Amino acid sequence: MSEIMERVDDYFQIGVPACWIIDPVRRIGWVAVPGHLAEAQDGVLRSGLFEMPLTEVLA
Numbered sequence: 001m002s003e004i005m006e007r008v009d010d011y012f013q014i015g016v017p018a019c020w021i022i023d024p025v026r027r028i029g030w031v032a033v034p035g036h037l038a039e040a041q042d043g044v045l046r047s048g049l050f051e052m053p054l055t056e057v058l059a
Contacts, residue, residue, distance in 0.1 A: 018047035
């Protein structure tokens with residue numbers, strides 16, 4: 001996980017406002033914004049105007 005978070009921090013440093021992290025084995029996802037990481041409890045990744053159900057990502 002620390003390698004993933006290092007990569008996420010790299011994206012934040014170049015101006016990416018949010019990252020979606022997906023674990024295809026456990027079939028769960030998280031939304032990361034600077035200073036905060038939250039699991040997509042309802043199965044939908046959200047960031048600003050964008051939404052993506054995990055079922056579509058993992059299909």
